Structure formats: structure tokens, C-alpha cells
Amino acid sequence: xxxxxxxxxxxxxxxxxxxxxxxxxxxxxxxxxxxxxxxxxxxxxxxxxxxxxxxxxxxxxxxxxxxxxxxxxxxxxxxxxxxxxxxxxxxxxxxxxxxxxxxxxxxxxxxxxxxxxxxxxxxxxxxxxxxxxxxxxxxxxxxxxxxxxxxxxxxxxxxxxxxxxxxxxxxxxxxxxxxxxxxxxxxxxxxxxxxxxxxxxxxxxxxxxxxxxxxxxxxxxxxxxxxxxxxxxxxxxxxxxxxxxxxxxxxxxxxxxxxxxxxxxxxxxxxxxxxxxxxxxxxxxxxxxxxxxxxxxxxxxxxxxxxxxxxxxxxxxxxxxxxxxxxxxxxxxxxxxxxxxxxxxxxxxxxxxxxxxxxxxxxxxxxxxxxxxxxxxxx
Numbered sequence: 001x002x003x004x005x006x007x008x009x010x011x012x013x014x015x016x017x018x019x020x021x022x023x024x025x026x027x028x029x030x031x032x033x034x035x036x037x038x039x040x041x042x043x044x045x046x047x048x049x050x051x052x053x054x055x056x057x058x059x060x061x062x063x064x065x066x067x068x069x070x071x072x073x074x075x076x077x078x079x080x081x082x083x084x085x086x087x088x089x090x091x092x093x094x095x096x097x098x099x100x101x102x103x104x105x106x107x108x109x110x111x112x113x114x115x116x117x118x119x120x121x122x123x124x125x126x127x128x129x130x131x132x133x134x135x136x137x138x139x140x141x142x143x144x145x146x147x148x149x150x151x152x153x154x155x156x157x158x159x160x161x162x163x164x165x166x167x168x169x170x171x172x173x174x175x176x177x178x179x180x181x182x183x184x185x186x187x188x189x190x191x192x193x194x195x196x197x198x199x200x201x202x203x204x205x206x207x208x209x210x211x212x213x214x215x216x217x218x219x220x221x222x223x224x225x226x227x228x229x230x231x232x233x234x235x236x237x238x239x240x241x242x243x244x245x246x247x248x249x250x251x252x253x254x255x256x257x258x259x260x261x262x263x264x265x266x267x268x269x270x271x272x273x274x275x276x277x278x279x280x281x282x283x284x285x286x287x288x289x290x291x292x293x294x295x296x297x298x299x300x301x302x303x304x305x306x307x308x309x310x311x312x313x314x315x316x317x318x319x320x321x322x323x324x325x326x327x328x329x330x331x332x333x334x335x336x337x338x339x340x341x342x343x344x345x346x347x348x349x350x351x352x353x354x355x356x357x358x359x360x361x362x363x364x365x366x367x368x369x370x371x372x373x374x375x376x377x378x379x
Contacts (some may be wrong), residue, residue, distance in 0.1 A: 001026070001027060001028065001029055002027060002028050002029075002092050002093060002271070003028075003029050003030075003031045003089075003090055003091045003092045003093070004017075004021065004028055004029070004030055004031060004091055004092070004093050004094075004095065004271070005030070005031050005032035005033070005034075005051075005053075005085050005086070005089050005091035005093075005094045005095070005110075005115075006018070006030070006032070006033055006034070006094075006095045006097060007034045007082065007085060007086060007094065007095065007096045007097060007098050007103065007106055007121075008034065008035070008036075008095075008096070008097035008098040008099065008103075008120075008121070009033040009034060009035050009042065009045055009097070010035040010036065010038040010041040010042050010045070011036075011097055011098075011099060011202055012097075012201050012202040012205075012263070013095070013097035013120040013146065013263065013267065014033075014035075014095070014097045015041070016263050016264050016267055017095050017097065017118075017267050017271070018030070018045060018048075018049065019264060019280065020264050020267050020268045020271060020280070021049070021271070022048070022049075023280055024272075024277060027272070027277070028271070030049040030050070030051045031051055031052055031053070031089040031090050031091040032051050032052065032053040032054065032055075032084075032085040032088075032089040032091060033045055033046070033049070033051045033053075033054045033055075033085065034054070034055040034056075034081065034082050034085040034086070034098075034106075035054070035055070035056055035057075036056070036057045037056065037057050037058075037061055039056070039061060039064060039065055039068070042054065042056065042065070043065070043068050043069060046069050046072060046073055047069070047072075050072070050073075051073060052073065052074060052089060052090075053073065053074045053075075053076065053084060053085055053088070053089055054073050054074070054075055054076070054085070055075070055076040055077060055078075055081030055082055055084060055085045056075070056076075056077050056081065057077065057078065058077055058078065059077045059078065061077065062075050062076065062077040062081075079105070082098075082102075082105075082106045083105070083106055083109045085106075086106040086107070086109045086110040086113070086115070087106075087109040087110050087112065087113035087115070088113075091115055092115065092116060093115060093116040093117070093118055093271070094107075094110040094115045094116070094117055094118065095118040095120060095146070095267075095270075095271075096110070096117060096118070096119055096120060096121040096124060097120040097121060097146075098121050099121075099202060099204050099205075100121075100123050100204070100323075100327045101123045101124070101126075101127045101320065101323055101324060101327065101369055103121035103123060103124045104123070104124045104127050104128045104131075104132075104362075104365070104366075105362070105366075107119075107121065107124045107132060108128070108131065108132065108135060108362070111132065111135045111136050111139055111141045112135065112139065114139055114141060115141065116141060116142045116143075116144065117136070117141060117142070117143045117144065118144050118146050118267075118270040118271065119143050119144065119145050119146055119147075119150075119225075119270075120146035120147065120267075122147060122150075122217045122218060122220075122221040123217065123323050123327075125220065125221045125224045125225065126217050126220045126221060126319050126320070126322070126323045127319065127320040127323055127324075127365055127369065128320070128360075128362065128365050129220070129221075129223070129224035129319070130224075130359070131361075131362060131365075132224070133224055143225065144269075144270040144273055145221075145225060145266075145270065146263075146266050146267055146270045147218060147221070147266065148244045148245075148261075148263060148265075148266045149170050149171065149218050149222075149244055149245040150218065150221060150222060150225055150245070151244070151257075151266035151269055151270065152243075152244035152245035152246075152256075152257035152266075153168055153170075153222065153225075153226060153245050153247055153257075154225075155257045155269070156245070156246065156247040156255040156256065156257055157226070157247060160247075160249070160255075162226070162227065164249050164250050164251075165226075165228070165232075165247050165248070165249055165250075166232065166248050166249060166250050167232050167233075167234060167247070167248040168222055168226060168228055168232060168233045168234070168245070168246075168247055168248075169234050169235075169236060169245060169246040169247070169248065169254075170215060170218055170219065170222065170233065170234070170235045170236075170245050171235075171236055171237075171238035171241070171243050171244060171245055171246070171294075172209075172212065172215045172235055172236070172237050172238065172297065173196070173197065173198050173209065173237075173238065173239060173241045174209075174212075174237050174239060175193075175196060175197075175206070175209035175210035175211070175212070175214075176192060176193050176194070176195050176196055176197065176206070176209070176210045177192075177193070177210050178197075178237065178239065181301075182301060182341075185340055185341055186339070186341065187339065187340075188340045190333065190334055190336060193206070193207050193210045193333075193340060194206050194207070196209055196210075197239075198239075198240075198241040198261045201263075203334060204327070204330055204331075204334075207330045207333065207334065207343075208326070208330065210340075211302070211304045211326075211330075211340075211343055211344060212302035212304050212305040213304045213305075213308065213326050213330075213343075213347070215235050215302075215305055215308075216304055216305045216307065216308020216309070216322075217308065217323065219233050219235065219305075219308055219309060219312060220308060220311070220312045220319050223312060230309055230312050230313055234297075235297045235305060236294050236295065236296065236297060237294065237295040237296070237297055238292070238293065238294050238295075239293055240289065240292055240293065241261045242258050242259070242260070242261075242284065242286075242289060242292055243256050243257070243258050243292060243294075244256075244257050244258065244259060244266075245257065258284060258286075259281065259284050260281060260282045260283070260284050262280075262281040262282060264279065264280050264281055265279050265281045268280075303344055303348075304326075304343075304344050304347060307322065307344075307347060307348060307351065308322060310351075311351060314356055315356070315358060316356045316357050316358040316359060316360055317354065317356050317357045317360050317364065317365060317368035318351065318354065318356045320360075320365050320368045320369050320372070321350060321351055321354045321356075321368050321369070321371075321372040322347060322351055323369075324350075324368070324369040324370075324372035324373050324376070325346060325347045325350035325351065325372045325373070325375070325376040326343070326347050327373070328346075328372070328373045328376035328377055329342070329343040329346040329347055329376055330343060332346075332376075332377070345379075346376050346379050347376075349375075349379055350372050350375045350376050350379070353375060354368070354371075354372065
């Protein structure tokens, strides 16, 4: 039986991970759950899965939670609580499904404690990829990707020599506005941006899909996960979201991983690797799909993707600043403080003002993150 802790248990990935675990009750035990402020969902999770430890965002929420589940579980709060769920349980594997760069410190703590990582928080590698990968190698900790694209690449590389892989091809759905011109993006609403055509995801990642920031973050994540130069990582637009990503090899063979758009499939693969168990996902019928389409990515239409490549090549704190500026800009858009197109303007301005630290330590990354959020909030 594999013991699991989940950071971000009440979010989209966290709830789907627990759905997978519920389908295989003999294979998993939930040791810890870390959530934000959604007590209603967390209480249901505690009663169903009976974790030994849980954490919430604030002490006040922890006091409220104690009244609801008194005596059933150890309750923690804040950053200390997050670290306790990451590193202080008997879990074999920690699923990092937090939204944004807040996952970096807790992921490092889990790795330091020798926990296998199921990585659904791409911002962790974007902000501190060199720290994470170096620590994982030193502690001989496996990092299993949960993002559908990176899970696809991981599967395509199974049994292959990494040196034989010449190119990674990430597929992008294009998000809610993939068929709109830049002129047609003026004045789009929050509700329109949240209508992803293929995937059911949280608000922040759905907006990131519409701006193509999400694909930019995935490019940087792929660089760290698979040790590929940015020249070897391409992105193509694939509206159907059936081919989740591809790998081209030295002999020009291309291996792709296909499936219906269902995040429970890559989540389960990370949980059960190297085994495969029956999945709750819908089976793929290509005769029903009929045809698959691919289009070259237009960097003028999606400038945030181009900027992500620039920051990735610059390295150091540039990627952390790119990510933090985006998080703040998306939050402001969701609060209806700025227009949709201002998201990319803010990110560009913050990146242009930043003086990159080439090989940052954790505190320098966190300081760059704080600086970028402050500037992005003021623009």
C-alpha cells in the first residue's frame, strides 16, 4: 500500500487525485492533506479518507476545523503546516498540487525528507528548477510529472535512451480564445476567459491557457524535467487535446501519447508508476474523433509564450519573475481590476525592469518573487 500526502487537496488536481485514490482503496492510504480555505470540501475529505494530519491557510481556519473534526486528526496551519504535511508524515509520495509558486519551499522540504514527488505544480520548477532537480538527484528522489503534457513526454521516453531524444513537442489546446484575433480580445470578460473548450481546471490555470502563459511555464518545466535545451522544445496548437505531447528521436521517429482529456489519467499514472491500473477515464475512440489538427504556434498572437522562452534562456531569477508577475496579473484580472490584454503587458514590463540573478539561492528566488508581485500590483 502506497502512503500519500496531497498539497492542495481541495483544488482541481487534489480532488481528482483523491477520486483516483477512492477507486483503488486497497492500493493507497492518505496520510496528510493541505488545503487553503475551503473547509467544506476539506471536512468531507477528512471524513472519507481519514488522514493523520491536515493543514489549512490560517490559525483561525484551523480553530474552525477543530470544532468540526475534533479528535479525528492533527491540525496545522500556515506555512509551518504546509511544511508539516510535505515532510512530517509517513507518506511515501507527496503530490504537490498547490497553485503558484507557494509550492517551492514545501516541495524542497518533501524532497529533503526523501518523499517521492508527484509534481502538478509547474511553478515549482519554473521558479527554482535548479534547486529542485539538484536536491532530488542528491537525495535520489523520483519526480513524476502529473501535468498531462509532461506525463505524456515521460511515457514516450520510457525504455528509450534520453540521449536519443532530439526534440520535445508540447501540444497546446489554445484555451478559450484560440480562434480569436488580438483585436477580438479587447474587452473579453472573466467569464469568457474561464470557458476552456476541452479541460476542467482551476481558474488560474484556465486563464493561463487563454494567454498561453501556461504553455510557457510548461516549456520551462520540460527543460528541467527532461534536461532538454530550449532549442529542442517546440509547441504546436492542437485544438482537440487528444495528442498530449510527442517526442522526436534521432532517427526522425516520433512517439506520441494519446488519450481523452481527463486529468485523472496522468494523476493515476504518477500514483501507480511503473504499473498501470484500470482508469476512471473515458476510452479514446479515434473513429469517433474523426480527425486531428495541428497548427504552428503564432508568437505574435501569443506573445507570453515568446516571453517565456526568453526568460527560460536568461535563466536565474528571470523565470521566477515571469511567473510571479503573471500570478499577480491573473489575480487582478479575476478581480476585474485590469483588462485581459493587460496581463501580458504587465508581465513584460515587470520582466524588463528586473535585474536577473544568474544562479540564485532560495532566499534570492523568494525575494525576486516578492519584488515582481509588488511591481505587478502597482502597474
